[in-house]
Amino acid sequence: MSKKVAVLMGGSSAEREVSLETGAAVATALRELGNEVVEIDVTPSLPLDLAEVKPDVVFPALHGRGGEDGTVQGLLEIMRIPYAGSGVLASAAALDKVVTKDLLDYHGIPVADHVVLESGCDADREILVATERLSLPVMVKPASEGSSIGVARVDSAEELAPVLDQVFMHDSRALVERFIDGKLLTVGLIGPEPMILPVLHIKPKVGFYDYKAKYQPGMTEYEVPAAIPDRLAERTQELSLDSFRLLGCDDMSRVDLILEDGTDRLFVLEINTLPGMTATSLVPKAAAAAGLSFTDVVAEIMDGARLKINLAE
Numbered sequence: 501m502s503k504k505v506a507v508l509m510g511g512s513s514a515e516r517e518v519s520l521e522t523g524a525a526v527a528t529a530l531r532e533l534g535n536e537v538v539e540i541d542v543t544p545s546l547p548l549d550l551a552e553v554k555p556d557v558v559f560p561a562l563h564g565r566g567g568e569d570g571t572v573q574g575l576l577e578i579m580r581i582p583y584a585g586s587g588v589l590a591s592a593a594a595l596d597k598v599v600t601k602d603l604l605d606y607h608g609i610p611v612a613d614h615v616v617l618e619s620g621c622d623a624d625r626e627i628l629v630a631t632e633r634l635s636l637p638v639m640v641k642p643a644s645e646g647s648s649i650g651v652a653r654v655d656s657a658e659e660l661a662p663v664l665d666q667v668f669m670h671d672s673r674a675l676v677e678r679f680i681d682g683k684l685l686t687v688g689l690i691g692p693e694p695m696i697l698p699v700l701h702i703k704p705k706v707g708f709y710d711y712k713a714k715y716q717p718g719m720t721e722y723e724v725p726a727a728i729p730d731r732l733a734e735r736t737q738e739l740s741l742d743s744f745r746l747l748g749c750d751d752m753s754r755v756d757l758i759l760e761d762g763t764d765r766l767f768v769l770e771i772n773t774l775p776g777m778t779a780t781s782l783v784p785k786a787a788a789a790a791g792l793s794f795t796d797v798v799a800e801i802m803d804g805a806r807l808k809i810n811l812a813e
């Protein structure tokens with residue numbers, strides 16, 4: 501059934517450029533599926549734009565704050581416009597890595613040991629506590645950014661203070677996490693069930709999966725399905741589905757995990773409720789391994805959104 505779909509993209513987050521690409525790719529797929537599509541670059545006049553366009557359903561192709569964090573979802577709820585993807589609470593919880601980890605940890609899902617530092621804290625003392633508790637190296641990240649923005653590996657205590665200063669330019673809280681040496685895995689979940697896609701192994705050629713490794717062609721190799729024993733692949737998918745359900749995600753998400761070398765222990769790093777959705781993004785790559793085209797992925801996500809349209813009607 502053809503619908504008028506508004507694709508929300510761009511916005512003012514640090515991930516604006518990626519979002520514009522996701523939005524364009526999703527809009528093309530939605531048109532291929534026979535929908536009428538209106539692309540909206542998100543600005544403070546979004547409520548007016550939506551009131552004018554009057555979409556049947558919205559596809560938020562936004563990453564990071566002001567779109568992946570529940571704020572746009574809240575506006576859509578107030579305007580009674582059905583939308584694809586997670587609701588207000590799951591979106592807000594998943595964008596905050598500290599909240600995500602606390603929730604998962606509380607429910608027995610393994611997460612890397614961590615310390616949270618607040619901007620304005622007694623950095624010297626806190627750094628000492630963090631490095632003693634976690635031992636070096638550590639990963640430092642802003643509590644709520646994506647695309648590896650502000651994420652750094654720190655190998656010595658002296659490096660930590662300047663890295664924290666950087667993080668506090670993006671965020672009021674920094675997550676200092678035990679560095680886990682292992683394989684970076686990711687699992688896409690799409691559609692109303694949801695459908696769990698094959699495990700994808702991300703292999704950055706140098707260092708960790710930073711912004712450059714994510715978006716510069718040739719910097720990273722991808723293996724899907726990951727060449728890991730079936731038992732571990734199943735466990736990876738199980739933990740991903742459990743995390744998706746615990747946070748209350750809907751329609752689409754991508755869960756990042758690390759499989760520790762030597763121990764085979766799995767740790768959930770984070771959940772992306774609006775994962776990148778360009779033709780070369782990870783969810784479409786994993787979907788291709790399961791025989792699904794990019795358009796199939798978007799159709800599957802819209803299937804979940806359609807259920808909400810029925811509820812709204």
Ligand SMILES: Nc1ncnc2c1ncn2[C@@H]1O[C@H](COP(=O)(O)OP(=O)(O)O)[C@@H](O)[C@H]1O
Pocket residue numbers: 612639641645646647648649651677678679680681684708709710756758769770
């Ligand atoms: N605890 C950790 N140990 C080892 N590598 C990590 C750890 N946390 C993050 N990384 C690396 O940093 C990347 C980005 O971290 P992630 O938590 O996924 O944040 P983002 O939202 O920026 O993607 C990961 O894909 C991984 O390569």
Ligand SMILES: [Mg+2]
Pocket residue numbers: 647648756770
């Ligand atoms: Mg990630």
